[in-house]
Amino acid sequence: MRVFCSGWRRFLICLPLLFIVPHLFSVKQFQQEPTKRGLPKKSGNKFDHLVLGPAAGQGLSNRLQCEGTKALNKTQFSTNHRVNAVELVSVVTVFSVYNSSPDASRVTVGNTSYSKVERAMAILNVFVNFIQETMPQSDVIILTDPASDLYVNRRGVSVYPIQGEYSREKLMLQRIRSYIAFLEKKLKEHNQKDVHHYIFTDSDIAVVDDLGQIFHDYPDFHLALTFRNNKQQPLNSGCIAVRGTRDGITRATAFLRKVLEAYTSKYMSASRMLGDQLALAWVVASEPSFDVKRYTRSEPFMQDIGSGSVLFLPCAIYNWTPPEGAGQFHGMPLDVKVVHFKGSRKRLMLESWNFYTSTADISDMLCLVLSSGRTKFGNRLENIARVAATLMLKVLP
Ligand SMILES: *[C@@H]1O[C@H](CO)[C@@H](O)[C@H](O)[C@H]1NC(C)=O
Ligand SMILES: *[C@@H]1O[C@H](CO)[C@@H](O)[C@H](O)[C@H]1NC(C)=O
Numbered sequence: 001m002r003v004f005c006s007g008w009r010r011f012l013i014c015l016p017l018l019f020i021v022p023h024l025f026s027v028k029q030f031q032q033e034p035t036k037r038g039l040p041k042k043s044g045n046k047f048d049h050l051v052l053g054p055a056a057g058q059g060l061s062n063r064l065q066c067e068g069t070k071a072l073n074k075t076q077f078s079t080n081h082r083v084n085a086v087e088l089v090s091v092v093t094v095f096s097v098y099n100s101s102p103d104a105s106r107v108t109v110g111n112t113s114y115s116k117v118e119r120a121m122a123i124l125n126v127f128v129n130f131i132q133e134t135m136p137q138s139d140v141i142i143l144t145d146p147a148s149d150l151y152v153n154r155r156g157v158s159v160y161p162i163q164g165e166y167s168r169e170k171l172m173l174q175r176i177r178s179y180i181a182f183l184e185k186k187l188k189e190h191n192q193k194d195v196h197h198y199i200f201t202d203s204d205i206a207v208v209d210d211l212g213q214i215f216h217d218y219p220d221f222h223l224a225l226t227f228r229n230n231k232q233q234p235l236n237s238g239c240i241a242v243r244g245t246r247d248g249i250t251r252a253t254a255f256l257r258k259v260l261e262a263y264t265s266k267y268m269s270a271s272r273m274l275g276d277q278l279a280l281a282w283v284v285a286s287e288p289s290f291d292v293k294r295y296t297r298s299e300p301f302m303q304d305i306g307s308g309s310v311l312f313l314p315c316a317i318y319n320w321t322p323p324e325g326a327g328q329f330h331g332m333p334l335d336v337k338v339v340h341f342k343g344s345r346k347r348l349m350l351e352s353w354n355f356y357t358s359t360a361d362i363s364d365m366l367c368l369v370l371s372s373g374r375t376k377f378g379n380r381l382e383n384i385a386r387v388a389a390t391l392m393l394k395v396l397p
Pocket of ligand 2: 111
């Protein structure tokens with residue numbers, strides 16, 4: 001160090017190394033440490049427990065205020081429960097198990113240690129738990145690869161095999177294909193007097209309020225999407241609602257076919273991730289009367305796209321994500337309905353459910369999510385490297 005790091009500028013360049021090197025060793029140690037099922041986690045391992053920080057949005061009157069994990073406000077839950085109980089709502093997700101990859105890494109959450117596959121199944125279970133808690137009249141439909149031996153034996157959950165290519169590389173593309181195939185099937189079975197709405201979501205979300213309410217609150221849309229104020233990715237595909245009338249299903253399917261077409265013709269290079277979001281944004285933006293400025297306001301709006309009426313719902317409420325929650329959304333709105341645990345946040349989803357089962361208070365649980373928003377579990381090393389790289393760029397001439 002001394003030899004290379006003498007001199008003022010060099011010292012600054014090497015400074016990040018002082019932070020990186022010890023972490024490299026502790027991460028390695030962590031990975032080698034065997035975990036045993038049923039044993040309480042070892043405290044003191046900083047990669048193995050939640051680190052609570054300050055909750056974003058402090059002092060903002062329309063944002064959740066927390067004292068630690070105690071909520072000072074109760075989040076507003078829909079009190080006017082769905083008037084029309086005849087209208088069914090199903091939450092539909094695509095899920096596939098990948099058994100093939102060598103599976104050495106285990107993660108401990110609460111008192112349980114999970115392999116990768118077990119973790120994925122645990123997340124799916126928690127996804128269902130939240131829906132059964134907040135939308136007790138709704139069922140869950142899991143679209144999956146017929147070749148995968150997915151078996152879920154739970155009340156209110158059905159597995160629905162749809163042929164396709166569910167490899168990790170093609171999963172985003174397959175997801176849209178599966179949505180379309182599912183809707184086509186439902187349209188065939190549809191009879192005029194039944195209304196059965198569908199909400200397609202990622203399975204790494206916690207539904208914390210009754211989503212079925214949107215079909216009642218916004219009676220005119222065929223398909224609903226979530227948007228945020230982000231130039232590159234204004235639309236997120238993690239939550240797509242389809243009105244369960246013949247008209248709604250027909251027009252929503254036509255819209256999704258256009259998205260699929262844009263995806264395969266323009267965004268195949270992004271087939272592993274983001275391609276669906278880029279394709280969605282492209283289809284919407286190609287509507288001549290669409291004004292992209294609407295993404296900058298955070299209110300819901302309607303817009304005809306092609307032959308269908310599309311409802312745009314703000315991500316801050318319908319697709320809230322911890323990392324953006326700390327920054328972009330400036331805290332958590334009191335009427336948040338969906339928390340999306342993307343990427344390395346998935347573990348926080350399991351922690352949140354554990355917390356909820358011990359407190360039975362959604363608002364307090366949301367404080368846990370909000371104050372752990374900046375915690376990354378798996379990617380700690382990556383974070384440190386990123387910070388170090390940023391520092392170096394600042395220092396270098
Ligand atoms: C939320 O709680 C804080 C602290 O008690 C309070 O100042 C604020 O007015 C509350 N917000 C709402 C919308 O009730
Ligand atoms: C973990 O186990 C301990 C003792 O066996 C128990 O007190 C605690 O409640 C358990 N925690 C969870 C999250 O299950």
